[in-house]
Amino acid sequence: MSHHDRVIENPLELIGNTPLVHLRTFDEATGCRILGKCEFMNPGHSVKDRPALYMIEEAERAGRLKPGDLVVEGTAGNTGIGVALVCAAKGYRCILVIPETMAREKVDMVRAFGAEVVLAKKAPWGDPNHYHEIAKGIAAREARAFFCDQFNNPDNIKSHYETTGRELWDQTGGRIDALVTGMGTSGTLIGAGRYLKERNPGVRLVAADPMGSVYFNYITRGEPKAEGSSVLEGAGIGRLPGLFELSGIDEVIRVSDTEALAAMRQIIGAEGLFVGGTSGLSVAGAVKVAKQIGPGKTIVTILCDSGRNYMSKIFNPEWMKAAGLEGQ
Secondary structure (H helix, E strand, C coil): CCHHHCCCCCHHHHCCCCCEEECHHHHHHHCCEEEEEEHHHCCCCECCHHHHHHHHHHHHHCCCCCCCCEEEEECCCHHHHHHHHHHHHHCCEEEEEEECCCCHHHHHHHHHCCCEEEEECCCCCCCCCCHHHHHHHHHHHCCCEEECCCCCCHHHHHHHHHHHHHHHHHHHCCCCCEEEEECCCCHHHHHHHHHHHHHCCCCEEEEEECCCCCHHHHHHHCCCCCCCCCCCCCCCCCCCCCCCCHHHCCEEEECCHHHHHHHHHHHHHHHCCCECHHHHHHHHHHHHHHHHHCCCCEEEEEECEEHHHHCCCCCCHHHHHHCCCCCC
16 A cells, blocks of 8 residues: 555655656657656655665664764755754754755755754865764764764665665566666665666666766776766765775766756656756766667666755856856
8 A cells, every 4th residue: 555545644654655757758869768766756855865764763773863862964965854854753953064065945944944054164075174074073072963974874775775776676567677876975876776686687777977076987997086067966976985886886977967957957848847957967867878778678767856956056047157057
């Protein structure tokens, strides 16, 4: 029985079990079925509600998080929204460290859930002023604090193995030729991908990577080096996360902001789904994979979050013009 058929007693049960939708307007260009997992339909409007819930509930089960404790996380925004709403529902105090360059909407939303926000200056990975390091420091200083640590916490991967991967397999009846998605922490592709490969080793796992990320160079030639930059938030990364497992990934495809934003506009304008830029990144990657593996295949991708998070940025013509992306 789906959760649409009954009254939900615990609102956190609304996380996950998102629909998988056929993005028909991409069929003609590729001859493949591209299916998008509607993660923008989670209560926090992103895929990150899943690891947020899992990291907190696994910590509760292990006794690392008890009533009255503080939850701390460093985040580009969406994981923070997930953590903030889970903490609101469970009654934990929450401190989130977010880079000040992130979309204002995400900061406003976590504050609405009652989280305290520490804005971090832009700093490279490993720098004491980087948002991850600041969050780690706060958790270490505070008595009774749990640091979610999404980049290193295996429960991030586990959430996608147990939920996202299983749902994709069930929703397609096991007919999946490839899973293509952008990577931030890499939890979605590694976790969901592991579930799918255990059931069919032939499923191709492909990372779609923006400019400014180390994944592309690392996966193609073992060098964790980035070049260029991207306006996309939450996909791509400046340093390899502790979670990342090279063995789980078959291929990485580079996707420019121009390609990602064009795919995003097609998803919005032709499919009627209001998604953000990383959904465009993932679908643009899926289109490239479709053209490689030939017609008649089923490619699954992740519509990671809602465009509502970015009204002040990529949906704001002045901001786009200042970013040099006019007319995208």
